[in-house]
Amino acid sequence: MDYSFSLELIYLVASVTYILGLKMLGHPETARKGNLIAAGGMTLAILGTLIFYKGAVPTFVYLLIGLAILLGTVSGWIIARKVKMTKMPELVSLFNGMGGASAALIGLIEFAHYTGHRLSILTILGGIIIGSVSFSGSMIAWGKLNGTLAKPLRLPKYNLINNLVILGIFAFAAYMVWSGTDSQLFLYLLFFAALTYGVIFVLPIGGADMPVVISLLNSFTGLAAALSGFLYGNMVLLTGGILVGSAGTILTFAMCKAMNRSLVNVLFGGFGDKSSESLEGSSHTIDGEIKNTTVSDVAILMNYSNRVIFVPGYGLAVAQAQHAIHELEELLESKGVEVKYAIHPVAGRMPGHMNVLLAETNVDYGKLAEMEDVNPEFQNTDVVFVVGANDVVNPAAHNDPSSPIYGMPILEVEHAKKVIVNKRSMKPGYAGIENELFYNPKTSMLFGDAKKVIQELISEIKSM
């Protein structure tokens, strides 16, 4: 396919905006502008393609394209604007799936047009496989994050089965390329096999690892886009796709590093398996008992403290308690208590999730403390209030080599004078492992819904 000079020029500009945009997204001050620049480049590329396309296109096809873009824009805008900020990780997964599906559909249509061109067929089949896996995998990740598919589902020997399936898919695709077949039946067989693989690939992975999986599938979709760039000799598809493919891969590794895990461990490790072993077979048993406390006790404790640190986790997001905790913070500050939030890098369902959530409630930037900065401060802290967080404060990461989270950097809340843990129940956290912090003599448990408990705390402290 050849493009007019104007279109090539537009594609060049668009490619530069993607590079610039991604670069600026990496710095807090420029991030928002970077996103807008990339969005501008994208708009330019889309309009340019519509205007400068060489070749006769019937008017009704233009109308159809316009209608599709209109539908996509309106629904995309509404979904992205209306969905609650706590639902954000699912949303990224959902949109990623859409991109993957789009790439797979393109391949399905183009297959018939390239019969006999082996390399083109290879590119097309590659796009179909990667796009489909990215689509169905993202849908499963989406389901897992919104709680529909909370439990990891594992067939016996699932790693072996999965690897056989993907090898089978590759072999089948290789056969299709080699034989130069134009069979639509084979094409759809491959398509459905790839969709199935996406499902069985993500299903066994625990919900806590979904951010890593989404990031990986994100780079897959980039790769699928790049493949269609190759097919059409289209530079903007090629550059945009490759850029996301490689940046996404690096980001995936960075996320794994923040959790002190390897990618192989995340994808094939079977997090839950290891933890159940360590629960049953570990020499490291948890002594002591759980102490309960009441709202009024905690209210008194906080009211007469000098320093209080809040440790928010996903439970806070689920309970929509971010506004309540901000109110509690302001109330305590007005009573002369110094309040901070300790943010673990992977608290919540995605790195940075808690920062975004708390920023939404206008919490002062200076009050959000990062893990390395806040850890030495715990020993001078009177009360640590853990709200809906679990694994990020689990001392097993330091003490228990058999624990699946061993080695993960944690918030060392056990150094504080008193630890109050708010949870809905004794259910283990997302990683599915026991937390000895709850059995620590310094720790008291305050069971209940985070929002309700915090609101009760507020009215209790107000009446003092």
Place this chain on the structure above:
Amino acid sequence: MTELIEFITNNLQMVYILILMIFVGVEIIGHVPAVLHTPLMSGANAIHGVIIIGAILVMMGADPENKLALALGFVAVILGTLNVVGGFVVTDRMLEMFKKRK
């Protein structure tokens, strides 16, 4: 094999771009603070929505009589647009909150 060599010679420019872009992608991410991982992922997610260009090209190049191709292309354009618009808007919404904290 000859096909592969032929392809590479004919598309040497694309092969160069492919390789250089991989390095650009790696360099760009470099040392991004963990706080920005989510917005960055979301922004990258929006950028691979560039696949919509492919979907548009498919529709424009399709035989107007081929209803199946047009229907699939139509869906592909909708999905691609969702990816682009949704991706950029969500990223902007996330970053909007970062800005407020100053």
